[in-house]
Amino acid sequence: MSRPADPQRRETILQAAMQLFQEKGYSETRLSDIAERAGIVTSTLYLYFDSKEAMVQAIAENLLRTLGGQLLPLLENLGSRDDLERCVEKFMDFATEKDRLLRLWRLDSGLRGVPLFNIRSPQGPLFQKVMRLLEKQMDDGMLNRYDPALLIHICIGLARWIFESVPLLKDEQERMQFRNNCVDWLCNALLPCGTAVSV
Numbered sequence: 001m002s003r004p005a006d007p008q009r010r011e012t013i014l015q016a017a018m019q020l021f022q023e024k025g026y027s028e029t030r031l032s033d034i035a036e037r038a039g040i041v042t043s044t045l046y047l048y049f050d051s052k053e054a055m056v057q058a059i060a061e062n063l064l065r066t067l068g069g070q071l072l073p074l075l076e077n078l079g080s081r082d083d084l085e086r087c088v089e090k091f092m093d094f095a096t097e098k099d100r101l102l103r104l105w106r107l108d109s110g111l112r113g114v115p116l117f118n119i120r121s122p123q124g125p126l127f128q129k130v131m132r133l134l135e136k137q138m139d140d141g142m143l144n145r146y147d148p149a150l151l152i153h154i155c156i157g158l159a160r161w162i163f164e165s166v167p168l169l170k171d172e173q174e175r176m177q178f179r180n181n182c183v184d185w186l187c188n189a190l191l192p193c194g195t196a197v198s199v
Helices: 007-024 031-038 042-048 052-075 081-097 099-112 124-139 148-168 172-190
Strands: none
Touching: 007 031, 007 042, 007 052, 007 099, 031 042, 031 052, 052 081, 052 099, 052 124, 081 099, 081 148, 081 172, 099 148, 124 148, 148 172
16 A cells, blocks of 8 residues: 655654553554544544554564664674673663563564564664674674574564563662673673673
């Protein structure tokens, strides 16, 4: 279906949907609620999105792009424990700040009934860029050698684990222990022998 070229209206609809999904839940939010919040008639929604599911998918994609934009500079250099600590902290901060949106990301995966990413062929420019960054660091001996697509899949799994776990942490001590465990695991998995030392 052809979509009109009004990115501002599309963004207004997405913002309205996002707010309502967080306030009322996905199931309880009606298309008419989203239209009212966006200041449009319900039929206009269909010019931009086929369904609520399509809105959730668009929100999830925007969230992933935001996270990718924040992580890419950190992924350019993963050769030390400090580098990996910064990445884990970024994931944890993101999980804290965007907890309710991350629930929509998980909902998107469930609605589609398929893995969010294909392990053998990550799609899109973000994944291709991450693959190139990881391949270069493996070629330079900064990281252990893995299939880059498999490594991305492992990192996505770790990110999901962090996103699920961080909201459940009770206090700063639990948060620090969780962070250190994640960093230790990454150091042992990614850094060549001799550099993966726990502090």
